[in-house]
Amino acid sequence: MSDSEGVEQSVESAPDDESEAADGVADESEPVDDVPDEADTTADLEDGNAETGDRSGPPELVVDGLVKRFGGVTAVDGASFEVEEGSLTGLIGPNGAGKSTTFNCITGVHDTDGGTVTFRGEDITGLRTSTIANRGLVRTFQIARELEEMTVLENLMLAPRGQVGESLTRSVVPGLRGRVNAQERQLREEVWDTLELFEIDHLAGEYAGNLSGGQRKLLELARALMVDPDLMLLDEPFAGVNPTLEEKLLDRIHGLRDSQNLTFLLVEHDMDLIMEHCEHVIVMHQGEVLAEGPPTAIRNDDRVIDAYLGDEL
């Protein structure tokens, strides 16, 4: 299955992973030979696999019985799922299934009407969006929301956490600005590195509002990465992105996952893409989790086919 040239890393890992996940429900029995931390940084192919199969540690994200109502409409109705550390998990479902609402509830944009969200072992339900982001859970938006009248550089410079210059006093009072400037120079280097990595450095001084749709998606992903997150929620990151660019983005995602053990939860409508790149897939339907499991199992799940996939696959 699934052998596209552009994506080397996880293509082969996927089947392994699936089989593991498919037959081993709880893998406590599995030998745990590597501490997650050290594997994080070095993760090559095999380690990455071991990592994703390894369920000994607490999951990166646990959503338990999430409920969200808008007036009479129950957008999310008791959804529960887990996202493993270092995994690339797909969240799929028909329009109105509650995927974006789930994202909004996880990131504190909406108050929830029930259920809990646990991130890295800590309950984050009801926390402020900014607090959640500062803990390392960052999201992108379905429709890219770049800060239009700020340059691409400013967009990225905004993102990093712990900027001393965000204190009004430090920014204004003469004599206190030395540390701010030092950090700004350091951030500038990181930002330019990121821009070059995403190959949008030629747009550095442009207003973000002048970028094309695909470039905005790149910018948004780059900006979210500048926060240095542990878990990224990507809401349709490839919508409106041309195939070459999409491949590039996927490369980056796999690269980040492998090099920094970043975890990704991904909403996407392109089934081929999900099946090819995600090692775990969650299917939502009418606000509930209809099914979850490895792509092969999902693809053959009758309920999923009825509700979402149709005969297409």
Next chain:
Amino acid sequence: MTVADAIAEQFDRFEDTPQWLVDVGLIAATMGGIYLLFTIFTILGPSRGAFGAIVNNLQSITFWTALYAMMVLALNLHWGYTGLFNIGVAGFMAVGVYAFAALTVPPTANPPGLGLPLWVGLLGGMVAAALVGAVTALPALRLRADYLAIVTVALSEIIRLAFLSTVLERFTLFANVDFVPDVPLGTGAGRGINIPVNPSIPVKALFYTNPSNPASGGRTGFGSLALGVFEAVGVRETVVVSLAYTIVLIAVVAAFYWLLVRVGNSPFGRVLKAIREDELVANSLGKDTRLFKIKVFMLGCALMGLGGILWEAQRGFTDPTSTTFRPIQTFYIFVALIIGGAGSNTGSVLGGALFASLLFQGPLFVSRIVSFLLDLGSAPSSFADAVGPLLALEVGPFLAYTMNNIEDLRFVLLGIVLVYLMQNRPEGLLGHRKEVAASVPLVDRKGNRPREAAADGGGGDGDE
């Protein structure tokens, strides 16, 4: 191409010149043009261009320019940088002025105050305005942007009417608290309040030995020299004193400008801009925007309070019916900001200058000149009487009526200017400029990645 575009294009021609030099040049050129225009006005007017009259008029224009520039800069912090729609500027000015009065007015006066020194009053006025700003902001900033507008405009009227209320005409703080001495205070309600200790006093002290009542004392050494020199060329002494005060105002405008540049070109300013663009994104990137909004709202209100004191208290008297505190004041300041370009500090100063001279004072000058040159006779008392003779092709009465009511007709002019700007240049004169929010340059001169060595050379901006 519209006129506005053509002007803007001229502004853009100096790409290789350092930004600050362009800005200084822009302001100098604008003020030069305005001075030239008002010199011509003076020459055409009743005084026939006497030197003293020219100095007087240019002084007065500069005075209004500085006052508006100050307020527009403060508003730019709220609206231009952060997108906080504060339409209660006049209210925060009033709080500053009345707090200043309460602190500095002698306890023996009626209404009484605390009799503290001038600088305590200035500081206290700013703190009071900032605190009222915080009280406004705390509930309103949690809601959508429009609610802040409603809350602030309502608050500014509540403040004005509270100062007008006889309930607060005289009152005693701590009257029922045994262990704290009674503190008699008062707003004077409609009678207003005398402010003998005010920002004009230190300026007058330069010239007079008894600054609070110049007539009763003599002149200082500097005073007799400076006033003597100016009187020799036909400039009245009150004009010289006002000129000195205007110079103080210009220094304050420069200080506001510096502060705003400092705030804007920093990570703090970057978050402000992000709030203006899309608050949810700022939140999603881990910025607790509420804190930023409250801080910046308080800072802006403090500046408005200080501006109010320098504007109103220097007259030595204030009352709640003063135009300074009416909602129209906020509207004027917004118009000036829109002309200059929200988000640009240099634009704010230019907007203040253009508004104060061309829209605020200009029509009055034109009206005086037209009445003087054409000898229009007495103006008809009603609009019908003014329009009627037009049918007989007599424009005299209509013109006289127009000139007689020019103060009200300024609104029409304002409206026309606003409509024109909205259609042709909604971003104002300088709103299109990229003023990048970072404390170090993010690109080199050619817009490429700055190399460490080169960047550090010019990177510090001398502010470490």
